[in-house]
Amino acid sequence: METSCFSLSCFSLTLFLSLFTTTVLAGDPDMLQDVCVADLNSSVKVNGFPCKADITANDFYFKGLANAGATNNTMGSVVTGANVEKVPGLNTLGVSLSRIDYAPGGLNPPHTHPRATEMIFVLEGELEVGFITTSNKLFTKNITKGDIFVFPRGLVHFQKNNGVEPAAVIAAFNSQLPGTQSIAVTLFGSTPEVPESVLTKAFQVGTKEVDKIKSRFAPKKN
Template identity: 45%
Template structure:
């Protein structure tokens, strides 16, 4: 005959605390940025997260200026850690992003128009005029990160195997080799 050992029932508070801890770990979001803006201190040593920020009292202004030549393109890219906002200051740009449902949203914007690219979505900009274009852009994180898709896919070190790229894009290996050659590889 087996003997059973009766264990004491945990108090209600302990069960409630365990539930709260489990829910907080599975439902937590990314942390907020540690500061509102970050101007890189290029004179400092690189740390795990890149260059550190300048102390706020030393910061005079922080802007991201992007100049586009006629027909110039900001290739498809992703910012995994930040939403991008921008204002077209000069020229006309085709600005587009692709949702997680693979729907392209794009529009030609002129000077004075603003755009918002949600965090983590593939996006691009292209100057659609014969003249120059200018954008002032900002991110809601001091470390937005960037993944430039053409470079990531075709110039990584070590390289992504050609057979993976040929199957992913459903093209012949000559096409993948041809694209890689455009990057000097």
């Protein structure tokens, strides 16, 4: 005798199976080995890093996020990365972390991560955070200790400490090396320089204003 499955449990199982199937089809390819620790000294260029032969537990270890970074700079913030360049064992695993520290009033200026979505967890303090969609819609939120906020992959976003005490977050990425493009530095501090005619027309300002901004972001000469 056939029975129909209209119960909530049957519906939940069907939904789970459909989501699981979609995830499997859309996810990263299966790894072909247990680990592929990055050989950061190799001259071979691949989409990622080649694997090295001799590995140790230290290739999977990093303690650089334990302490606050120095925020005595122009922006009043500092990012300490724990990506494949610091933790070679992350190679091919598709994850990484960063710690971001902010002085009172400190800003992590508008930037993008072209290869990853970012999720932050507030360790201390209070922040105003936000991202802008490709239709120029701004989403902002004030977050405090214990809160989480997500910045979708590739979208311009920022964090600012509006509190009177230092703040800190741990940021997680679904990439071993998410990449960062700071909007101001990219446009006004590139090498070679973006043509002045492009910047004056794009920002609807004169050459004096462009030159003034460029002087603040020009690469430092050794």
